[in-house]
Amino acid sequence: MKDTTLRINGEERKLSADTRTTLLDALRNHLGLTGSKKGCDHGQCGACTVMVNGRRINSCLTLACMHDGDEITTVEGLGEPGNLSPLQAAFVKHDGFQCGYCTPGQICSATAMLEEIKDNWPSNVSGSLTGEAKLTPEEISERMSGNLCRCAAYPNIVDAIREAAEASS
Amino acid sequence: MRPFDYYRSDDPADAVKAASEKGTLFIAGGTNLLDLMKLDLMTPNRLIDINRIGLDEITPSDDGGLSIGTLVTNSDCAADMRIRQDYAVLSRAILAGASGQLRNKATTGGNLCQRTRCYYFYDPDMACNKRKPGSGCSAIGGANRIHAILGASDECIATYPGDMAVAMAALDAEVVIEGQGGDTRTVPVRDFHRLPGDQPDRDNILESGDLITHVTLPAPAKGRHIYRKVRDRASYAFALVSIAAVVEMDAGKIASASLAFGGLAHKPWHDPAIDDLLTGEAPSEALFDKAADILLADAKGQGQNDFKIPLTRRTLKAVLREATGERS
Numbered sequence: 001m002k003d004t005t006l007r008i009n010g011e012e013r014k015l016s017a018d019t020r021t022t023l024l025d026a027l028r029n030h031l032g033l034t035g036s037k038k039g040c041d042h043g044q045c046g047a048c049t050v051m052v053n054g055r056r057i058n059s060c061l062t063l064a065c066m067h068d069g070d071e072i073t074t075v076e077g078l079g080e081p082g083n084l085s086p087l088q089a090a091f092v093k094h095d096g097f098q099c100g101y102c103t104p105g106q107i108c109s110a111t112a113m114l115e116e117i118k119d120n121w122p123s124n125v126s127g128s129l130t131g132e133a134k135l136t137p138e139e140i141s142e143r144m145s146g147n148l149c150r151c152a153a154y155p156n157i158v159d160a161i162r163e164a165a166e167a168s169s
Numbered sequence: 170m171r172p173f174d175y176y177r178s179d180d181p182a183d184a185v186k187a188a189s190e191k192g193t194l195f196i197a198g199g200t201n202l203l204d205l206m207k208l209d210l211m212t213p214n215r216l217i218d219i220n221r222i223g224l225d226e227i228t229p230s231d232d233g234g235l236s237i238g239t240l241v242t243n244s245d246c247a248a249d250m251r252i253r254q255d256y257a258v259l260s261r262a263i264l265a266g267a268s269g270q271l272r273n274k275a276t277t278g279g280n281l282c283q284r285t286r287c288y289y290f291y292d293p294d295m296a297c298n299k300r301k302p303g304s305g306c307s308a309i310g311g312a313n314r315i316h317a318i319l320g321a322s323d324e325c326i327a328t329y330p331g332d333m334a335v336a337m338a339a340l341d342a343e344v345v346i347e348g349q350g351g352d353t354r355t356v357p358v359r360d361f362h363r364l365p366g367d368q369p370d371r372d373n374i375l376e377s378g379d380l381i382t383h384v385t386l387p388a389p390a391k392g393r394h395i396y397r398k399v400r401d402r403a404s405y406a407f408a409l410v411s412i413a414a415v416v417e418m419d420a421g422k423i424a425s426a427s428l429a430f431g432g433l434a435h436k437p438w439h440d441p442a443i444d445d446l447l448t449g450e451a452p453s454e455a456l457f458d459k460a461a462d463i464l465l466a467d468a469k470g471q472g473q474n475d476f477k478i479p480l481t482r483r484t485l486k487a488v489l490r491e492a493t494g495e496r497s
Binding site: 002018049056057061063065112113120121124130141 | 170172173174175177196198199200203204207216218220244247248250253254257260261264265267268269270271273274403404405
């Protein structure tokens with residue numbers, strides 16, 4: 001067993017768990033935060049995406065005990081019914097889901113992805129590595145390729161992200 | 170996942186010391202190691218968490234190059250303005266691999282140690298000499314679409330799956346390793362990974378308890394930097410064939426060329442004879458075909474991956490056309 005302190009959505013949470021516990025299992029099974037979803041449990045689907053110290057990661061591929069003192073943001077920390085984040089509202093407006101299982105991961109991933117664009121990180125489809133990062137549909141698809149949607153709501157997801165990004169800029 | 174002891178180190182020397190015990194592994198990003206541990210394909214008794222030992226910066230080196238700390242994430246490396254401007258092939262290669270989430274966790278040293286994606290390596294019910302020496306190779310005569318066409322052995326036809334190391338091989342980067350005796354040694358990336366031979370369980374030259382501390386890039390290579398990756402889908406897939414190329418032109422001739430290839434072998438493939446052939450010559454289709462002849466002279470398909478031989482030729486020619494042609 002290992003004691004770990006996490007700051008989750010601004011709140012300090014203590015955890016005592018087997019060293020094998022992934023961050024995802026800690027969130028869902030130990031701390032009652034079931035917004036982050038377990039899809040493949042192997043980093044292939046992105047349903048478990050959360051932000052750690054502001055960066056999006058697959059919470060299924062990291063151990064909770066490795067994150068002592070880290071700031072974790074889950075979908076629960078982004079907004080709530082009646083007080084949705086701009087991205088959450090845009091997903092509702094554009095019907096950016098069907099079954100909804102991948103949606104928390106999509107929204108956490110997109111939230112952090114928009115910050116990566118603001119920081120001017122290039123992507124595999126950027127024509128120039130040193131120019132300004134642009135939010136074209138092609139860039140959104142490439143940068144969101146770590147989040148699969150089995151219902152294939154991709155066009156609506158891209159529209160939702162685009163609108164939320166334009167509204168915030 | 171099997172139980173293991175967990176120890177968090179805060180200093181490189183302490184981490185190396187802590188790794189002296191057999192069955193100990195370092196964990197950095199963990200994106201490959203934990204994936205394999207969940208399937209009981211890797212079963213360390215002890216994990217040394219090295220995420221807080223420092224070594225997470227990119228600093229200028231004395232010879233005009235850069236020294237990349239082993240814990241620099243793939244995202245930070247690809248986004249570093251010095252890498253983007255002077256080592257574009259490396260940024261391009263990293264950005265061609267994995268997903269945004271994985272690149273945020275994956276580290277420079279860890280990515281070098283990424284293990285193969287051979288289907289049989291991942292399936293404990295199948296024979297695999299890499300996973301269980303002496304058990305056989307199910308990929309030979311099996312599903313081998315993604316497997317090696319160069320440098321394979323009768324015991325293993327797996328490929329090294331990464332992109333970053335292919336660009337580092339083209340750039341002739343070096344891996345700095347701290348060993349158990351406290352000694353530091355430097356190995357070219359081109360010699361870091363092994364061919365399978367009769368020891369396919371060994372992916373690279375690391376000895377037990379070795380810690381990669383840095384990867385050093387030589388002074389920037391002039392010319393066009395290209396990373397071309399051919400894969401089954403447009404994003405988030407491993408290479409069938411990839412090519413890292415740094416080619417400088419001067420007065421219509423190739424002044425220098427450095428090429429490395431991914432997806433073809435158990436290691437990033439570099440053949441100095443190709444670079445030598447191209448250097449000093451005027452670009453032509455005949456020259457590009459000759460380069461492909463050298464690369465593929467000993468190529469051997471395994472059935473399902475036979476297509477990789479003509480695909481590699483076409484990809485190489487396309488890359489050389491782009492590297493030597495007029496700028497669009």
